[in-house]
Amino acid sequence: MFYESSKYPFTAQILAKYDQIKEEMERTLALPLQQLDQNTWAGERPNYLTSSFDAKLAWKTYVFKYFGINHRPNQEACPVFSKLLEEFPFIATAEFSMLEPNTHILPHKGFTGKVLRSHLGMVVPEGDLGIRVGNETRKWKEKEWLVFDDSIEHEAWNKTAQRRIVLMIDFDPDLSAQKVNKVCKEVLMKTNDKHMMDIASREDWLNWFDKGEFPRDL
Structure with a gap:
């Protein structure tokens, strides 16, 4: 259910900048909640x-x-990670x-x-927390990767008294930009995800994909 991160060289390249990425992350934690077109965190799928x-x-x-x-806006606020992201299309x-706890x-x-x-x-407290993918359960560790197929049933929990934060990346397993662009468009064309539909119509999502970025006036 889980894959060795060493099979994917970009994970080591990101890990080499871990301390700088964590510093950028820490600067985001005090941001006020704002509209999604601003430099902000956003609530995810309460259902x-x-x-x-x-x-x-x-x-x-x-x-x-x-x-x-x-x-x-979020990329501009975290230039170290965003420069890395540009290297991995x-x-x-x-x-x-x-x-949250x-x-x-x-x-x-x-x-x-x-x-x-x-x-x-990035931030992994001690205690009862973890992720189950299929029939296999793992715990996160700071400065270590977990790689898995999220199309398999999975769940995650944090029963500690502190926040857990990870850097989450979805990528093409063959490291192909052409393939991943095709997959992204396919997902946006087919999705009926309530969270996404509450933000915008499928047509809007596809327009943003074609432009390569979210508008600054969502």
């Missing part, structure tokens, strides 16, 4: 969660790229993913089996 925290904010992401669509999605992301499946998902531990 996927159980939490003692506000469900709309228990799982938050700081998006750099989402299915091939660049989030320029086979990446479909990249974001910091924050799970006592939060459980319920079992679900991702959009496609044509990309792999990777998590790099």
